[in-house]
Amino acid sequence: MDRVSQPEPWIAGSSITVRRKNGQNMLTLQGATEEIPVRIVQPLPLSQSGLGVSFLDKEKREVAAVRSVSDLDAESAACVREALDRRYFEARVTRVLKTETHFGTRYLTVDTDKGRSTFALRHPGRNIIHLGNDGLILRDTNGNVYRIEKVSALDALSQLQVDKAV
Amino acid sequence: MKLNDPLSAPLSQDVASRLQPGETIRFCKKSDLSLDRKFGEATLAVTDTRVLVLDTTHVVVEVPFTELDEVAVEELFSSSRLEAKKKDGSRVELIYYSKVLVPEFGVFCRAINQLVRKEPPLLPDEDEATHCARCGSPLPERGSNCPLCVPRWTIFRRLFQYVKPFKVRIGILLVTLFISVGVQMVPPYITKRIVDDVIKGGNQDSLLMWIGLMFGCFTIYLVTRLFNAMMSSWLAAHLVANLRAELHTVLQRLQLGYFNKRGSGELVGRVMHDTAELQQFLIEGLPYLMVNTSSFFFVAVILLRMDWRLAVLVFLPVPFLIFGAEIFWKRLHPLFHKQGFRIESLYSILGETINGIRVVKAFAQEKTRSSQFNRRNDELRKIRFQIDVTFISFQEVMFWVMQLGIMCVWFFAAQRLSRHDPSITLGTLLAFVGYIWLLYGPLQWFTVVMNWMTHAFAGGERVFAVLDTPPEAYDSATAIAIPEVKGAVSFKDVRFSYERGKEIIKGISFDIAPGEMIGLVGKSGAGKSTIINLVCRFFEADSGLISVDGHDIKQIRLADLRNGLGMVLQETFLFNGTVLDNLKCGKPDATFEEVVRATKAANAHDFILDKEDGYDTRIGEHGAQLSGGEKQRLAIARAILHDPAILILDEATSSVDSETEKHIQEAIANLVRNRTTIAIAHRLATLRNAHRLVVLDDGKIAEMGTHDELMAKEGAFAKMIDTQTELNKLRGETWTV
Numbered sequence: 001m002d003r004v005s006q007p008e009p010w011i012a013g014s015s016i017t018v019r020r021k022n023g024q025n026m027l028t029l030q031g032a033t034e035e036i037p038v039r040i041v042q043p044l045p046l047s048q049s050g051l052g053v054s055f056l057d058k059e060k061r062e063v064a065a066v067r068s069v070s071d072l073d074a075e076s077a078a079c080v081r082e083a084l085d086r087r088y089f090e091a092r093v094t095r096v097l098k099t100e101t102h103f104g105t106r107y108l109t110v111d112t113d114k115g116r117s118t119f120a121l122r123h124p125g126r127n128i129i130h131l132g133n134d135g136l137i138l139r140d141t142n143g144n145v146y147r148i149e150k151v152s153a154l155d156a157l158s159q160l161q162v163d164k165a166v
Numbered sequence: 167m168k169l170n171d172p173l174s175a176p177l178s179q180d181v182a183s184r185l186q187p188g189e190t191i192r193f194c195k196k197s198d199l200s201l202d203r204k205f206g207e208a209t210l211a212v213t214d215t216r217v218l219v220l221d222t223t224h225v226v227v228e229v230p231f232t233e234l235d236e237v238a239v240e241e242l243f244s245s246s247r248l249e250a251k252k253k254d255g256s257r258v259e260l261i262y263y264s265k266v267l268v269p270e271f272g273v274f275c276r277a278i279n280q281l282v283r284k285e286p287p288l289l290p291d292e293d294e295a296t297h298c299a300r301c302g303s304p305l306p307e308r309g310s311n312c313p314l315c316v317p318r319w320t321i322f323r324r325l326f327q328y329v330k331p332f333k334v335r336i337g338i339l340l341v342t343l344f345i346s347v348g349v350q351m352v353p354p355y356i357t358k359r360i361v362d363d364v365i366k367g368g369n370q371d372s373l374l375m376w377i378g379l380m381f382g383c384f385t386i387y388l389v390t391r392l393f394n395a396m397m398s399s400w401l402a403a404h405l406v407a408n409l410r411a412e413l414h415t416v417l418q419r420l421q422l423g424y425f426n427k428r429g430s431g432e433l434v435g436r437v438m439h440d441t442a443e444l445q446q447f448l449i450e451g452l453p454y455l456m457v458n459t460s461s462f463f464f465v466a467v468i469l470l471r472m473d474w475r476l477a478v479l480v481f482l483p484v485p486f487l488i489f490g491a492e493i494f495w496k497r498l499h500p501l502f503h504k505q506g507f508r509i510e511s512l513y514s515i516l517g518e519t520i521n522g523i524r525v526v527k528a529f530a531q532e533k534t535r536s537s538q539f540n541r542r543n544d545e546l547r548k549i550r551f552q553i554d555v556t557f558i559s560f561q562e563v564m565f566w567v568m569q570l571g572i573m574c575v576w577f578f579a580a581q582r583l584s585r586h587d588p589s590i591t592l593g594t595l596l597a598f599v600g601y602i603w604l605l606y607g608p609l610q611w612f613t614v615v616m617n618w619m620t621h622a623f624a625g626g627e628r629v630f631a632v633l634d635t636p637p638e639a640y641d642s643a644t645a646i647a648i649p650e651v652k653g654a655v656s657f658k659d660v661r662f663s664y665e666r667g668k669e670i671i672k673g674i675s676f677d678i679a680p681g682e683m684i685g686l687v688g689k690s691g692a693g694k695s696t697i698i699n700l701v702c703r704f705f706e707a708d709s710g711l712i713s714v715d716g717h718d719i720k721q722i723r724l725a726d727l728r729n730g731l732g733m734v735l736q737e738t739f740l741f742n743g744t745v746l747d748n749l750k751c752g753k754p755d756a757t758f759e760e761v762v763r764a765t766k767a768a769n770a771h772d773f774i775l776d777k778e779d780g781y782d783t784r785i786g787e788h789g790a791q792l793s794g795g796e797k798q799r800l801a802i803a804r805a806i807l808h809d810p811a812i813l814i815l816d817e818a819t820s821s822v823d824s825e826t827e828k829h830i831q832e833a834i835a836n837l838v839r840n841r842t843t844i845a846i847a848h849r850l851a852t853l854r855n856a857h858r859l860v861v862l863d864d865g866k867i868a869e870m871g872t873h874d875e876l877m878a879k880e881g882a883f884a885k886m887i888d889t890q891t892e893l894n895k896l897r898g899e900t901w902t903v
Contacts, residue, residue, distance in 0.1 A: 022256030089245035115205035
């Protein structure tokens with residue numbers, strides 16, 4: 001028995017449309033004529049980036065949320081995917097070339113889908129996040145995020161380097 | 167700040183071809199992300215009249231100032247971008263950059279907006295490096311030393327400065343160290359003489375002398391080693407104690423911003439762990455290195471002099487021992503780091519479980535917590551096992567290599583002995599074997615100790631990094647002395663950011679007369695607490711002027727400024743001492759009568775007397791033995807006793823019940839009388855006594871005036887009052903403002 005009535009987290013994808021106009025993402029709720037400029041964010045960008053998309057107005061209030069981008073109509077979905085791609089800069093590691101640890105600072109040189117990068121990582125308790133399915137999130141000393149989808153899917157040398165550093 | 171990155175030749179040409187006569191490039195900054203958001207390069211250039219975005223070869227976006235409303239930073243996930251907001255309402259994405267360049271582009275953004283508004287752009291002077299100038303590696307923290315380029319010997323030299331006062335003891339230590347090394351060399355030689363002269367030569371008379379000599383050597387060795395151990399422990403303890411004391415003193419004098427960037431655990435680690443590691447190395451590692459380095463050379467010379475052909479055989483395994491140790495360390499080093507990380511996370515779970523035991527029990531989380539702990543515990547067990555196996559394997563393999571050397575010596579020496587080679591005797595062979603152990607034994611740990619030294623010195627480097635951090639300007643020779651602060655405070659176009667590029671206070675101006683009470687009102691993050699931090703000079707403004715009694719606070723002697731200030735904060739901090747100790751911390755020479763007058767004014771006297779030990783009650787860590795309201799009233803009494811001209815009240819009545827709040831309000835009314843007071847409160851009712859209210863919004867003053875003026879204005883303040891009245895209705899409370 002529900003003791004407290006709780007609002008649903010998602011609305012149907014068909015109840016909103018999203019379009020990009022003049023460099024801004026505009027959301028229109030079903031039945032309304034007003035277009036609301038929105039910021040499009042993910043509630044779980046690290047652990048479940050596919051789950052949920054929220055639309056925030058300029059007062060930073062959520063005006064709508066859908067469970068998945070694919071719930072939206074094709075044009076809205078394309079617009080949202082593009083916005084998310086621009087907002088979430090996440091380098092996916094394809095190869096770990098070198099790792100070194102000096103005085104508690106780990107240095108990693110990696111190839112990613114966004115190019116090669118060398119970064120420093122400290123406080124592993126906070127900045128190395130173990131995901132399920134053998135995945136890893138590494139957050140460097142500046143806050144940039146690197147994702148290893150599956151450590152076991154990397155080449156043997158990369159796995160060795162990951163094991164050394166992580 | 168460096169905002170003039172050079173353009174490549176093709177970019178220069180392209181930009182030059184677009185510039186109007188007389189138009190120049192004002193700023194130019196390269197990003198670390200390309201325009202298609204990959205690791206790469208793009209450039210943002212600002213001329214006198216427009217913003218240009220450049221890829222690697224040419225200009226791709228151009229926004230004239232005439233079309234520009236403002237440029238804004240859009241904080242993204244793992245990156246940021248600058249956006250041009252145009253006057254027609256449209257937006258243009260200018261450039262993306264990683265989190266590394268947030269400060270630079272934040273300053274850049276402000277500078278563009280100032281140029282658009284035809285104001286002189288404000289650029290901070292300092293430019294903290296993001297990468298090591300020597301090796302190019304990213305620095306763990308802006309402007310910090312590069313861990314890859316730690317100057318080991320510089321640290322050693324600095325450490326030496328700390329032992330200088332003990333140079334006589336160090337001299338004695340060195341002499342006894344060399345005596346211990348010297349006497350160690352004698353027994354193998356005595357072995358040779360006993361075998362050759364006594365056993366083979368039949369000279370029984372000399373046996374007692376040799377045995378006596380051997381006994382003497384062993385005794386001297388024992389005495390010198392004991393003396394060395396005591397002396398090095400004494401020296402290390404003194405050095406580290408001095409270092410720790412200096413560190414504690416320096417930490418208290420650092421700017422508040424230093425602590426904001428670092429967890430207390432990290433700083434406690436530096437004071438305790440890094441110094442302890444240094445101490446351990448100085449007690450054990452350094453004498454080991456000194457004794458064994460000299461011993462190695464002594465033995466090598468002796469062996470070469472005794473029989474150079476056998477000596478060459480002895481040296482054969484030396485490279486294997488050195489390289490083996492190097493390989494061993496490379497394997498062990500990451501394992502140690504992993505172990506440290508796992509111990510840390512195990513501690514964290516344990517600490518959470520103990521501190522949050524009520525929540526654990528209330529939500530029946532015992533099994534979940536246990537399984538989390540067991541998982542981490544298991545990971546630690548695996549790492550510990552790997553470390554032990556690596557250690558034991560190394561030890562045994564190295565022992566085997568050493569035995570190979572001994573085997574070679576036996577093989578060739580025995581051949582020569584059986585051929586009755588006159589250049590070797592059985593005594594020489596046995597002495598050789600004795601010396602081999604003196605040579606090989608320490609050698610296997612040499613690399614390990616060297617690496618240990620690197621670690622200990624890294625701790626030293628971290629300690630020195632704190633000691634070298636510029637403190638607050640306590641002792642500026644040019645500072646103005648104001649023995650008695652009157653309480654006039656003025657802000658003139660003050661701008662401030664905790665992190666470069668993220669401005670929190672955006673050009674604020676207001677004046678407070680002596681004795682006036684000002685209420686700072688606004689949403690969380692509006693900048694209320696930051697204004698207080700600036701008044702107290704915990705941070706220094708980026709630009710503008712903050713003055714007290716007509717003097718720029720940067721020019722006032724810091725001790726005078728702080729003596730003129732008193733604080734009652736939301737989170738009352740009390741030291742682990744008695745009630746009386748805590749009350750007197752603002753005025754150590756206060757008499758008991760003065761203390762009682764203050765506690766009575768703060769409505770604290772009665773509850774203190776109600777405690778079994780009265781004013782001698784120990785209040786525990788963070789005042790654990792007191793309720794929230796009691797702590798607040800102690801803090802108010804402390805401030806009354808301190809008697810400051812300027813009083814800061816930061817949410818002093820939050821989280822207390824109505825009855826307690828009444829007591830606190832009465833105490834505050836006593837406290838603020840005839841004092842300049844800057845008060846912050848979310849519950850606007852607590853500001854009903856303020857002469858004026860300053861309403862802040864996003865780092866700017868939205869409204870300022872008396873309560874009545876602001877209510878009549880029906881602006882932001884009136885809206886906040888309405889919201890709070892609604893909220894209080896929901897809570898069933900009634901507030902009058």
